[in-house]
Amino acid sequence: MSLLVVGSVAYDALESPYGKVERTLGGAATYFSVSASFFTHVNLVAIVGDDFHPQDEAILKARAIDIEGLERAEGKCFFWAGRYSENLNERVTLVTDLNVFAAFKPRLPESYRKSKFVFLANIAPDLQRDVLHQVKGRPKLVAMDTMNYWIERTNDELCETLRHVDILMINDSETRQLSSEHNLLRAARHIFKMGPSTLVIKRGEYGALLVDKNGVFCVPAFPLEEPHDPTGAGDSFAGGFMGYLASVGTPTDAHLRRAMVYGSVLGSFTVERFGLERLLKLKKSEIHARARHFLKLTQFKL
Numbered sequence: 443m444s445l446l447v448v449g450s451v452a453y454d455a456l457e458s459p460y461g462k463v464e465r466t467l468g469g470a471a472t473y474f475s476v477s478a479s480f481f482t483h484v485n486l487v488a489i490v491g492d493d494f495h496p497q498d499e500a501i502l503k504a505r506a507i508d509i510e511g512l513e514r515a516e517g518k519c520f521f522w523a524g525r526y527s528e529n530l531n532e533r534v535t536l537v538t539d540l541n542v543f544a545a546f547k548p549r550l551p552e553s554y555r556k557s558k559f560v561f562l563a564n565i566a567p568d569l570q571r572d573v574l575h576q577v578k579g580r581p582k583l584v585a586m587d588t589m590n591y592w593i594e595r596t597n598d599e600l601c602e603t604l605r606h607v608d609i610l611m612i613n614d615s616e617t618r619q620l621s622s623e624h625n626l627l628r629a630a631r632h633i634f635k636m637g638p639s640t641l642v643i644k645r646g647e648y649g650a651l652l653v654d655k656n657g658v659f660c661v662p663a664f665p666l667e668e669p670h671d672p673t674g675a676g677d678s679f680a681g682g683f684m685g686y687l688a689s690v691g692t693p694t695d696a697h698l699r700r701a702m703v704y705g706s707v708l709g710s711f712t713v714e715r716f717g718l719e720r721l722l723k724l725k726k727s728e729i730h731a732r733a734r735h736f737l738k739l740t741q742f743k744l
Contacts, residue, residue: 449563477681
């Protein structure tokens, strides 16, 4: 079943203790789309400038990613540069040039408007809501991401958008900020009153947490000896999570739990190399093998 994603396609300059890259394809919607494409067809809505390289367009076209919704505009692509600390948990933003992304007004091609699975990547809440207004009928599942910037500056718009969302995917600090609760379970109950019925809390090296009416499910982060670059890990997690759910078509409790594992698997592969490098060489057999390894990580007898 096709999956719609709306967000950013960008270029990144990345630096960590393991090396650096001067310019590589990035953006939330890019990581999401590539990850999700291992499971299902993806309809991508984003904006790029006239510096968007044909080679990078070919990367998207080579996968199960439809780019009819990739708008072209005069100017340069969104560009971000960052440097990570020794432990990769802290980063310094060196450059943020929104460029054509500053004027992004998502418009869905007609063929995208019947999408039953929708993911709203990290963009302004009013734009996320406008996307939902363009979708015909009620999607089977709507999930979204947001960040501290929108929580602090556009809280009313964010709360209005949350009323139309089934799953909210944010990190632990954003969960506490949005809910004004330090305890994550109390924070989840507060957020459920805003609209979402499911909260997925991304916790970086500590894994991820799913909270809904059925209870709590935790998945660990996959242990890696030498992670290189955490850029896009959260977006890859979201892509694996939503891609799997779209592939099975029905978000049951069991499917949500498996989606958490597949999200964690895709996120773990992403951090093994810079940018999209590892994902672009990844095979489905490796994904399923690592998912089975997650089972071993958490299986025990009483």
